Amino acid sequence: MKMHFCIPVSQQRPDTLGGRYVLYSVYLDGFLFCRVRYSQLHRWNEQLRRVFGNCLPPFPPKYYLAMTTSMADERRDQLEQYLQNVPMDPNVLRSDVFVDFLKLLQLDTFNITTKKSFLDIFLPDGRSIKVEILTSDTAERILEVVSHRIGLCQELLGYFSLFLIQLHKEDKLSVLKKMADFELPYVSLQSSEVENCKVGLRKWYMDPSLDARLMDCRVAGELIYLQAIQDIEKEWAKPTPAQREKLEVLQKEDNQTKFLVLSREVHHYGYMQLDPCICDYPEPGCEAVVSVGNDQISCCITLPDNKTQDVVFQMNKVKCWQVTFLGTVLDMDGPLRTLNQNLELRFKYSEDSRCQWVVFYTKQAFLLSNCLKKMITEKMVKLAAENPEMQIEVPEQGKSKRSHIQQNQQKDYFSFLPRKSKISIKVAEDDCVFGTIKEEDL
Incomplete structure (x- = not known):
């Protein structure tokens, strides 16, 4: 499954030759991960292709003329998709050329030396x-x-x-x-x-x-x-x-x-509990405490009349989900800090022959998404154990116990949708948010 990489913003910077370049802010799971230039990612892609061949996702092409705003937006979206898709191959994810490059970016972005x-x-x-x-x-x-x-x-x-x-x-x-x-x-x-x-x-x-x-x-x-x-x-x-x-x-x-x-007999034992959030089920504006585990999304919902309702969504009825960025306030002139974290996770739920989207507005949307991915992975592993003819990758379960994956067994349940919207430009303070703004990328 895809990783939660996002490039919410970018910023033009002057180079030593009097020109300008674009610096992309890359976020992972809602936190600033690194800042990187297109040329750095391009060289990295060439290194990866020398090792792994053409199994990698397509990389955005070079432009030899000045880009329009729409071209710049398209490039940023393409780079974002590339970063999300490259780690889907476990061999790439665990390779030195992948890890060493990202390590260097993290250190350089925050001016931290190895010591x-x-x-x-x-x-x-x-x-x-x-x-x-x-x-x-x-x-x-x-x-x-x-x-x-x-x-x-x-x-x-x-x-x-x-x-x-x-x-x-x-x-x-x-x-x-x-x-x-x-x-x-x-x-x-x-x-x-x-x-x-x-x-x-x-x-x-x-x-x-x-x-x-x-x-x-x-x-x-x-x-x-x-x-x-x-x-x-x-x-x-x-x-x-x-x-x-x-x-x-x-x-x-x-x-x-x-x-x-x-x-193990205790209610919600082994679940991950999120901070209180807002949901639109069974009606908009409800407060909810969400606990995730044991193939369930369990919610204690406070209705507008202050009555509470316990609702359980079974994972085998969740068809897909997506994390969407709703907007933020960004500082374009400063260090690109972000102020607010406005995220939603919505999932498509099928029950009694009908489907509906259930939405949670939570700063922990990416953590919730990781928990959902983990539950699906564990379910796939359990099915593979019951049916030895299935060959399914066991991610994050230790390097000594890997099995090969058949690509046609994989299903991408998750997507990240940076919502295109106008965003206020103000002084900002926090580093924990995703956003989408337009930029000129030459």
Whole structure:
């Protein structure tokens, strides 16, 4: 499936020869990832083609005359599609020529040199592990360092990931994004302007039954045990009074195995909960708390009359979804910071022989999209296990356990639609938004 790359804005800059060039701001999962010139991407594409041949998506052609505004818009859209489609080939995604180029871009964009440093990795119980890293270490590399430090079995790395998390008052937290394997956590943390932003280690699977695969590893079992406690304390998982009483006894006894077995019976155990947002179901303007997991999108909806309604959307009835940018306020003269994050995720839901679009207006639209993709991936893997004739790629599940993919088995459920609209130009502050503006690209 496509990655959440977007090029919301670009800016003309003077070059050393008196001419001008266009600098594209590339965002990943709603956060500024890097800034890059067309010429840099063009050289990168040539390097990739020398390694992988013509299996790559088409790259926007060079223009030898000045471009019109419409041509500039078309080029930006084409570059965006290229960045979204290139990582769909897992061989490209894991290659040195892919990763090294993006690493260099991230470092150069934020003027960070490669050097030794320390990074705090937060665990679900609030403790942190300080690890020595290079500022150019990827999330994949740092996860390996952390796993070695705590004794996590290497073959289980694919069940965990690094996340950007935000700590709030009253001991609440928000998961902002899952870090891509090629992302540089040190750079992302330094460049993020989100208050109280941390790098956290969390499990990364949406099917609670997968807990059983981790229980033979003491460290893996302890990690999911700590996260289960955290999710219950933060009311992401919602035990009944009787379940809570039993769980408290098991926690005092430190009986992790029985605690996790009972936890799997708890409502919303293993789900990812988003911050409160707005939805248009069952009517526009409803407030909603969305929890995603176990092949479901579960919503606690507050209606305009303040009555609440629990609604569950089954993933096998979700036909597709898209993330759309609704507009923002941008600073064209400054460092291209963005002020507001106005995103929607809408999915097409089929039930009782009729289809409808359900819309969530949430800053965590890309995190929600990643969770939906993960649930579909896990479902495909489960189907492949039940039907050995199917060959399906197992993404993010560890390099030692890959199987080949048949392209005709893949379905692209996701799309990103940057909405074309006029956008106000004002001084901006934040770096966590997607946008679409017009630019002159010579």
